[in-house]
Amino acid sequence: MAQAPGLRFFSYEEIRKIADDYASRYGLGKDIPVDVDKLVDNILGINVIPFPSLFRSFEVNAFISNDFSKIYVDEYLYQNLEPQYRFTVAHELGHMVLHSGYYKQFKIDGLASYVKFVSGVGEDEYKLIETQANHFAGLFLVPAAALREHFTEQAKDIVRFISSRYKGQRRDNYLGTAVELIARKPTGRGNPLRVSPFPRSPQKSRARSSPSRTNLMIGAATKGATPPWNPLERQSTGHICRSLSPIFNVHHQPIQIRIERDGLVKLIP
Amino acid sequence: MITKPLFGEYFKQKRIEKGFTLREFCRRFALDPGNISKLERGMMPPPESQEKLEEYARALGFKKGTDEWYQFFDLAAACKGVIPHELMDDEELVKSLPIIFRTFRSKKVSKKTVDDLIERLKKT
Numbered sequence: 538m539a540q541a542p543g544l545r546f547f548s549y550e551e552i553r554k555i556a557d558d559y560a561s562r563y564g565l566g567k568d569i570p571v572d573v574d575k576l577v578d579n580i581l582g583i584n585v586i587p588f589p590s591l592f593r594s595f596e597v598n599a600f601i602s603n604d605f606s607k608i609y610v611d612e613y614l615y616q617n618l619e620p621q622y623r624f625t626v627a628h629e630l631g632h633m634v635l636h637s638g639y640y641k642q643f644k645i646d647g648l649a650s651y652v653k654f655v656s657g658v659g660e661d662e663y664k665l666i667e668t669q670a671n672h673f674a675g676l677f678l679v680p681a682a683a684l685r686e687h688f689t690e691q692a693k694d695i696v697r698f699i700s701s702r703y704k705g706q707r708r709d710n711y712l713g714t715a716v717e718l719i720a721r722k723p724t725g726r727g728n729p730l731r732v733s734p735f736p737r738s739p740q741k742s743r744a745r746s747s748p749s750r751t752n753l754m755i756g757a758a759t760k761g762a763t764p765p766w767n768p769l770e771r772q773s774t775g776h777i778c779r780s781l782s783p784i785f786n787v788h789h790q791p792i793q794i795r796i797e798r799d800g801l802v803k804l805i806p
Numbered sequence: 807m808i809t810k811p812l813f814g815e816y817f818k819q820k821r822i823e824k825g826f827t828l829r830e831f832c833r834r835f836a837l838d839p840g841n842i843s844k845l846e847r848g849m850m851p852p853p854e855s856q857e858k859l860e861e862y863a864r865a866l867g868f869k870k871g872t873d874e875w876y877q878f879f880d881l882a883a884a885c886k887g888v889i890p891h892e893l894m895d896d897e898e899l900v901k902s903l904p905i906i907f908r909t910f911r912s913k914k915v916s917k918k919t920v921d922d923l924i925e926r927l928k929k930t
Contacts, residue, residue: 574827574830575827578822578827578828578829579822579825579826582822584843584846584847585827585828585843586840586843587839589840589930595919595922600904600905600906600907601904602902602903602904602905603901603902603903604901605905606901607902609927609930612840615829615839616839632905632906633905636906637905640905647900648896648900648920648924651903651920652917655906655907655915655920656915656916658906658907658908667906
């Protein structure tokens with residue numbers, strides 16, 4: 538891969554260490570949901586600014602200014618999509634933590650050098666930068682200890698659920714129906730995507746294609762990381778991710794990535 | 807030239823002292839976060855309306871008749887009518903551009919896209 542000097546390749550494990558260190562420096566990571574908004578706005582003093590139709594105009598959910606004093610966020614996302622908002626802010630924070638050194642070496646001193654820089658960033662390089670920031674965001678918002686604790690609890694619940702129905706039967710006999718049952722099992726915490734904290738004007742409330750936006754955010758991070766799970770593990774993990782989503786107040790994908798990476802699937806029966 | 811956002815700085819400082827992020831603050835008091843952010847960054851002058859100012863003062867937790875209350879209105883009066891004619895200078899605008907920037911449709915970011923973004927940043 539063609540790489541500009543200064544763009545470091547951070548492995549997932551390296552980013553894990555960086556995100557953990559960063560969180561503990563600010564006393565975060567014990568309580569969930571991790572209050573990334575408070576860290577960025579109140580503690581770091583970064584202005585988080587709603588930007589009307591940022592996504593429609595420039596095809597990005599958010600960006601951090603190159604002097605790290607401002608994070609502009611698509612206004613619709615800022616107002617209506619709480620878990621995505623939190624992920625997006627953590628992603629931009631990730632750019633600040635991981636990529637400030639990379640940016641500084643270009644010594645941008647005006648519009649011309651800026652345009653030269655952004656148009657010179659290659660496709661692969663850009664993808665790598667984005668994946669790194671996504672990993673940072675997921676690791677930062679889903680702390681390992683809290684995930685393990687809640688995952689274990691949910692996995693036990695699934696064991697109870699299965700064993701109460703298939704007492705004394707062989708696993709091969711019930712596997713298929715168990716998978717289906719878990720798929721239909723209510724998570725009991727409502728739909729995490731329907732968080733709408735703001736009073737908003739009627740013209741803003743029309744639906745928007747959020748699935749594709751989410752895929753753009755997370756897609757690169759999950760690619761190639763899924764181990765060959767059996768159907769029960771896959772279905773149970775999906776179920777648990779949906780249950781945990783409101784607890785961590787993030788979309789289920791960052792949770793799923795961490796479950797995979799932390800090898801928690803083995804806790805499923 | 808940017809008008810030094812004395813009123814805005816004071817506003818932001820007090821909001822943070824109360825433990826609110828801008829987003830929480832605006833949610834709690836049904837205020838527009840875009841406008842309050844501009845106010846805090848000195849991109850918008852304090853409101854002319856006494857009523858609106860009182861609404862802000864109450865949201866920030868000031869009690870009528872206290873020093874804080876008067877200081878808030880004094881600062882607002884001092885900044886009143888000082889409408890910054892250039893909200894951000896060129897240097898500030900370049901600093902406001904994304905650290906990393908890419909559009910999905912066109913592989914390269916063009917000068918025009920950056921110019922468009924700058925125009926929008928002046929008003930955001």
